[in-house]
Amino acid sequence: MKADERRELVLRAATQVFGERGYVGTTTDAVAKAAGVSQPYVVRIFGTKEALFLAVLERALERLLMAFRTALAGDADAVTAGEPGESHHRIGAAYAELLSDRGLLLSLMHGFILGSDPEIGARARAGFLQVYRFLREEAGMSPDEVHSFLAEGMLLNTLVGLRMAADYDRDPAARELLDTALPTKLDFLLSLEP
Amino acid sequence: MKADERRELVLRAATQVFGERGYVGTTTDAVAKAAGVSQPYVVRIFGTKEALFLAVLERALERLLMAFRTALAGDADAVTAGEPGESHHRIGAAYAELLSDRGLLLSLMHGFILGSDPEIGARARAGFLQVYRFLREEAGMSPDEVHSFLAEGMLLNTLVGLRMAADYDRDPAARELLDTALPTKLDFLLSLEP
DNA sequence: GTCTATACCCAGATAGAC
DNA sequence: GTCTATCTGGGTATAGAC
DSSP: OOHHHHHHHHHHHHHHHHHHHHHHHOOHHHHHHHHTSOHHHHHHHHSSHHHHHHHHHHHHHHHHHHHHHHHHHHHHHHHHTTOOOOHHHHHHHHHHHHTTSHHHHHHHHHHHTTTTSHHHHHHHHHHHHHHHHIIIIISOOOHHHHHHHHHHHHHHHHHHHHTGGGGTTTOHHHHHHHHHHOSSSHHHHHHHOO | OOHHHHHHHHHHHHHHHHHHHHHHHOOHHHHHHHHTSOHHHHHHHHSSHHHHHHHHHHHHHHHHHHHHHHHHHHHHHHHHTTOOOOHHHHHHHHHHHHTTSHHHHHHHHHHHTTTTSHHHHHHHHHHHHHHHHIIIIISOOOHHHHHHHHHHHHHHHHHHHHTGGGGTTTOHHHHHHHHHHOSSSHHHHHHHOO
16 A cells, blocks of 8 residues: 555544544554554654644534535535525535544544644634634625634534533433534434444 | 632632643642742642543633622522513623633633543533533523533634734734624733733 | 564552661 | 642554564
8 A cells, every 4th residue: 555545544544543532642553443554654654643633623623614615616506506505604504514534523622732742722712713814804804703603613612522412312401402503414323323 | 628618719819720731731739839839749639630620621611600690690689670681681791700810711711622531421411411502491592592602612712722912913803703702701801911 | 665573661569677 | 729840550663584
């Protein structure tokens, strides 16, 4: 297998593991096992564990923005065709779609709360602002709309991180909360639980 | 010094460090140094690092609910006195107040995204639902109101975790975002940055 | 391009003195 | 109650073979 393919393979595996256990909690060995390669080889490809995590963040942000752009483009088509959908509905749906890659959003989330780390924090802040600017400038949302959208997103991320769906039919409060927060996409989210 | 005082002292220090570096990223030695005691003594008091973190979560949730209850009580007084304030405004203000203890909210946040951990995840979910029930039952919010309140809270936590305020006067997007998300309390938040 | 073997360090926990 | 000294495990990174 070529270097680029292996790299992408490892990045995919790393995204899952980092999302599950966080930056520090993840061992390069766990990533290696998930990718089916040896631990030293993971290090060899990326240099250090930190560089690997930064690459994961990079890729996650690319994918996030890509998904939003696609949703936005589909929206333009819909508008042209005289259909009702508005930008932020489409983009919101795109975000819900991303929940399927739990590792992607959770890896980002783990990066977000490590703001005091010199390298990771800097990249995480820049990434968050990149998303902010996209929503403001390309998606044309107002500051208040972006604010609500991001708040909604952070709650969804947190609920996914909490594995709240595991309590869906064990606790009425969990059920009510999830029903309110995820009017659609709920059955899908529940299907992710073990 | 008595055991209880030391315990509280260490818990306070631990809350700060866990909030900064997360559960796995925190060493018991860093906590010990922050508390001014020896590393083995920290372990001695709580048994294990995990037990220490669980105690930090416990204490953080207690304080959070305490702050909400106090706000709610003040609200009842205000209502009696014929003043305008509504429950969720007061409670929202109480939450903003809590931002002063960055470690408290961030330790909770770190717990929230470790939902897959058997012990920590279980406690974090239970704690989150405890807050949910308080807002529904004691504060009398509707499901939608709780949902919005929690979304807002998760965004604030994330912005604090990101140290977004550090970019306030370096990046117009950061400024706009913080101005929107924190109409009040902003100067205070900024004063926390190094 | 990928592995095995291993060096080295660091962190959590224990033993035991004061 | 609190410390110093230390054992032990596990994790990143390197060396070097194939």
